[in-house]
Amino acid sequence: LVVEDEPHIMFLLETVLSSKGHDVVPASSGVEALEILDVDQDRAQMIITDIHLPRMDGRALAAKARDRFPAMPAVFISGDAAIARGKPSDTADTAYISKPFTLSHVEATVRRMLA
Numbered sequence: 001l002v003v004e005d006e007p008h009i010m011f012l013l014e015t016v017l018s019s020k021g022h023d024v025v026p027a028s029s030g031v032e033a034l035e036i037l038d039v040d041q042d043r044a045q046m047i048i049t050d051i052h053l054p055r056m057d058g059r060a061l062a063a064k065a066r067d068r069f070p071a072m073p074a075v076f077i078s079g080d081a082a083i084a085r086g087k088p089s090d091t092a093d094t095a096y097i098s099k100p101f102t103l104s105h106v107e108a109t110v111r112r113m114l115a
Helices: 007-019 030-039 058-068 081-085 103-114
Strands: 047-050 074-078 094-098
Touching: 007 103, 030 047, 030 058, 047 058, 058 074, 074 103, 094 103
Parallel strands: 047 074, 074 094
Antiparallel strands: none
């Protein structure tokens, strides 16, 4: 499940992840992402989300998704320099990617999180 409100970034993420064999389910907001999880929960193996989203930020989205699916990995993407400087270390179920990012870095992170 990829959650991004900027269409050009969503296009890039969808393109690279699909080309690597991943089934990408796009959503443009946290609210839409939760609606997708309610209807089609078996397709989402992880959440890749922008931190800054309208109506519900990416952290709140991941928390709500993990209330339903506790083992769901989450990858947070942010272009906010303050978040990038103070980002926590990656864990087994959480990773952070700073914008601008390379598509190979995104794909490697997804592969690691799904391993």
